[in-house]
Amino acid sequence: MFENLSDRLSQSLRNISGRGRLTEDNIKDTLREVRMALLEADVALPVIKDFIGKVKERALGVEVNKNLNPGQVFVKIVRTELEMAMGEANVGLDLATQPPAVMLMAGLQGAGKTTSVGKLARHLKEKQxxxxxxxxxxxxxxxxxxxxxxxxxxxxxxxxxxxxxQDPVDIAQAAIDHARKQFMDVVLVDTAGRLAIDEAMMAEIKRLHGAINPIETLFVVDAMTGQDAANTAKAFNEALPLTGVILTKVDGDARGGAALSIRHITGKPIKFLGVGEKNDALEPFHPDRIAGRILGMGDVLSLIEEVEQKVDRTKAEKMAKKVMKSGKFSLEDFRDQLEQMRNMGGMMGLMNKMPGMGKMAGQLQGQMDDKLTVRMEAIINSMTPQEREFPDVIKGSRKRRIAAGSGVQVQDVNRLLKQFTQMQKMMKKMKGGGMAKMLRQMGGKMPPGMFPGGR
Structure with missing residues (x-):
């Protein structure tokens, strides 16, 4: 998400560097570029007008801090205004009520409402x-x-x-009554969607809302519909007292217009982002982190949270100790690394969250995607335990057998073995704290805490 907007804004903001002061003259062209970037991202016009006005007002005449050049000052102003436009901070779910806390899900057909109910249920069960x-x-x-x-x-x-x-009201009331008897904490009520907003649909959901009085009324909307998502949210907000928004399919939206428009148009916070098809692909919406992603600054906090949630720590520590002690790194270990990476959204997902790596991720699109990771895992799975432990035995006939077993070409097997050899060389440098030495030689260019033994 935000790839197009990020590229345009990064280019625009680079053009203003090298000035001693921000003035109306030297920010005019940059603001025009920012406006065009937001238009291309399908951000709603009232939002663009308000955003540009606030950035201009704050930027004009700002004295440049001796530690920051004008470009950096301007980026800081743009980032702050992006955060403000999207809501400043994450707004969590309201559960402060006598159980069960009832949550009503509303939205158009095809927005991903039912899938979001499943994801939200998992989030509430596992995280809360x-x-x-x-x-x-x-x-x-x-x-x-x-x-x-x-x-x-x-x-x-x-x-x-x-x-x-059955009648929707009878269904919801019976479910809430059952939840009360079973001492449930939360009831999630999925509702009917339509292909377009119509009076009958609105009347039914208003009646349902009035009967069950939910503590949360969440509007589920498809990010790929751009500013139309904000306009649809506004129509629902006028009919129902919405408490928040779940923005779905953001992984398929390179523009990001919906995320920047919804809060301004509806006054309601985006509470979650649907970032994929799997039932764990739901992220709390943090405007400050999203602003960082838009401006190519990465999202290290989300990356850390993802590592904590999805990495098998016991397995990772066991492998790290083995490598640190002996320098040995097998194809079995390599496959585990690929699997962990895939669980965290693949290499592209990781790179998009690392500072300064968003552009590189775009350049590597198609070279390091999930399909490639799955193919590499399939190749390793086609090997015998002996081959995984001693890859030097993999010669001509073995390579042909492995390729046939994993549905790839022999050159794909060769490519994987070459990548593994490079990884193995790097891992050998970790033996006896060698990684810390290597990091010192690199001048500390990697972020703190990236590797065992690093700072």
Whole structure:
């Protein structure tokens, strides 16, 4: 997300460096470029006008700090205003009520509402240790009820059954009553979506909202619809007292207009981002971190959180100790590394969150994606335990067998073995604290704490 906007803004902001002072003359062209970047990102016009006005007002006549050049000062101002436009800080879910806390999910058909219910249920269960019940009040699509039941099973939360011949209000009230008796903490109510906003749909969801009085009314909207997402959110907000927004499919949106427009147009915070199809692909929305990503500064905090949540620490520590002690690194270890990387969104996902690496990630698109990681894992899986431990035995006939077993060409096997050899050489340098020495020789160019033995 934000790739196009990030590229345009980075280029625009580079053009203003080298001035002793920010004046109307020397920021005029940069502001025009910023405006064009926001238009191309499909940000709503009122948002652009307000954003540009605030940046200009703050930038004019600002004395440049002796430690910062004008470009850096301007970037700081733009970053602050981006954060303000998106809501300053993360707004969490409100659970301060007598259990069960009822949450109503609203949105158009195809926005990813039912999938988001499953993701949110997993988030509440794993991150907040809540007992969750999910229920579908979408009586128009039996497939949606079946989908939610399957998702509930996947994320291991309770599911309350419903059928197409029931009234949505009766379904929701029965589910809440059941949750109360079972001492559940949260009830997530999925609702019917439509292909467009219509009066019948709004009347039904208003009636449902009035009957169950949810503590959270979350609007689920597709990021790829750009500023239309903000306009749809506004229409729902006028019909329902929304408490927040879940922005879905952001991994497929290179523009980012919806994220920058929704808060300004609706006054409601974006609470979560849907960042993929898997049921754990839901991130709390942090405007400050997103602003950093937009300006190519990375998102180290999200990266750290992801490492803590998704890396098998025991396995990682065991491998680190082995490498530090003996310098040995097998293809089995290499496969574990690939698997851990894939669990964290792949190499591209990691690079996008590392400061200054966003542009490089764009250049490497297609060379280091998930498909390549999966292919590499398949090649290693086609090897015997002996071959994984002693790759030097892998010669002609073995390479042909491995290639056939993993559905690739022999040159793909050669490429993997070459990459493994390079990785193995690097790992040998870690033996006996060698990584710390290597980092010192590099002049501390890597971020602190990136490797065992590093600073």
């Amino acid at each position: 240790k809540k007992k969750v019940l999910v229920v579908s009040a979408d009586v128009y699509r039996p497939a949606a009820i079946a989908q939610l039941e399957r998702l509930a099973e996947e994320v291991d939360v309770a599911f309350f059954p419903s059928t197409a011949d």
